[in-house]
Amino acid sequence: MTAFDSLMSITLAPYAAHPSASRGRVHDEPAPEGRDAFQRDRDRIVHCTAFRRLEYKTQVFVNHEGDLFRTRLTHSIEVAQIARSVARRLRLNEDLAEAISLAHDLGHTPFGHAGQDALNRCMQPWGGFEHNLQSLRVVDELEERYGAHDGLNLCFETREGILKHCSASHAAHLGELGRRFIERTQPSLEAQLANLADEIAYVNHDVDDGLRSGLLRVHQLHEVALFGHHHREVLKLFPQVSERRQIHETVRRMINELVTDLTTHSGWRIAERAPADIAAVRASVPLVGFSDAVAQRARDLKRFLFENLYRHYQVVRMTNKAARIITELFEAFVADPRLLPDDHRRRAERDLHRAIADYVAGMTDRYAIREHRRLFSFDEA
Ligand code: MG
Numbered sequence: 071m072t073a074f075d076s077l078m079s080i081t082l083a084p085y086a087a088h089p090s091a092s093r094g095r096v097h098d099e100p101a102p103e104g105r106d107a108f109q110r111d112r113d114r115i116v117h118c119t120a121f122r123r124l125e126y127k128t129q130v131f132v133n134h135e136g137d138l139f140r141t142r143l144t145h146s147i148e149v150a151q152i153a154r155s156v157a158r159r160l161r162l163n164e165d166l167a168e169a170i171s172l173a174h175d176l177g178h179t180p181f182g183h184a185g186q187d188a189l190n191r192c193m194q195p196w197g198g199f200e201h202n203l204q205s206l207r208v209v210d211e212l213e214e215r216y217g218a219h220d221g222l223n224l225c226f227e228t229r230e231g232i233l234k235h236c237s238a239s240h241a242a243h244l245g246e247l248g249r250r251f252i253e254r255t256q257p258s259l260e261a262q263l264a265n266l267a268d269e270i271a272y273v274n275h276d277v278d279d280g281l282r283s284g285l286l287r288v289h290q291l292h293e294v295a296l297f298g299h300h301h302r303e304v305l306k307l308f309p310q311v312s313e314r315r316q317i318h319e320t321v322r323r324m325i326n327e328l329v330t331d332l333t334t335h336s337g338w339r340i341a342e343r344a345p346a347d348i349a350a351v352r353a354s355v356p357l358v359g360f361s362d363a364v365a366q367r368a369r370d371l372k373r374f375l376f377e378n379l380y381r382h383y384q385v386v387r388m389t390n391k392a393a394r395i396i397t398e399l400f401e402a403f404v405a406d407p408r409l410l411p412d413d414h415r416r417r418a419e420r421d422l423h424r425a426i427a428d429y430v431a432g433m434t435d436r437y438a439i440r441e442h443r444r445l446f447s448f449d450e451a
Pocket of ligand 1 (some may be wrong): 174175
């Protein structure tokens, strides 16, 4: 154990993921200098191509609809911020929580969930398309940055966190990494945390973006306890400031309530179970979570967003267009793989449909729109 490792083991709780006890990488590498294995993973993620593409991928609103809406990149950064602050309070591994958060959406298609659903429909006869599996595929296979291997060769713990969900049929082909979906055990606390940080980030920024876009109205949101409670308080404290500032004050307080509850309740559950190490964490019930009351408030907000924002007719019009673009691109490439750019065509010789799904999934919103025009319109070459 180096001096750095022993310092880490003082600051980290015994139940945290310790980099010196990592289950390792698929391809052996010498240990990094000046940083640990999870910090190296985080750095590899920040430098990869798929990470930069997140800037031009939709969260709910298509990238060109406005400059102020969240993209997958800003979403991922918000997730990492939340995960890190909770990780520090619980003495979990901040770097691992950050690495998982920054990578969790790398496999997302253009146009958010509409894109993913369309691509999944196209891929049904060939194993389907799941964005969590695709995020893993990006870091394991698709990134081309190293001479010696495909992918980023990340640690087991980082890959475990990236693979948040997985169907049992896919899990069977994933070896060690798929085991927990078959045996129904838990991932590290850092992975459990990144998952909930994702939820805290998106419900709150979707409220903010939904109001900013005008698709949601403040008075509608008063039916949601989490929003209504804080908004009423803000109106009392700051009756004179602009509505926009009142919304920001409200969202800030909502995030704070969720983060504080998550930290307190998880800390309490961990203390109660007192897992001796990460192996005990894996064998335990989930230990990172909200209290029942706050979990219910978060569920109510999610339901509200589902009914009022994600199903808003203007969002549905956009998602419909997006689904059509994805489906038409996929079908055009299947019908004539010669349309594919050279490197993707070479991959297609090995596995036609998966290579096309990889190509389409890797597109940014605007690239997909342009590629669609190039294939279907005479106005663009
Ligand atoms: Mg996410």
